């Protein structure tokens with residue numbers, strides 16, 4: 001008389017967990033955003049290259065955040081340094 005066990009398996013926690021994973025269809029696109037400096041293999045951002053720097057400045061002259069520029073951490077930092085330097089030299 002152990003047939004009752006079959007009914008109990010419906011509440012198998014493992015099964016429930018699996019369904020939970022399957023049900024979570026967040027489908028984030030694996031669109032890889034490569035930073036444009038990396039793409040052009042620019043290791044050093046020149047502060048005299050104002051035309052390039054200006055692309056990463058807002059109308060008010062503020063540095064556009066990394067989320068919007070899509071730069072990698074390294075290049076965003078280099079960019080910030082370059083922009084600040086350019087500001088110091090009053091190029092911007």
Ligand SMILES: [Zn+2]
Nearest residue numbers: 035038072075
């Ligand atoms: Zn980069």
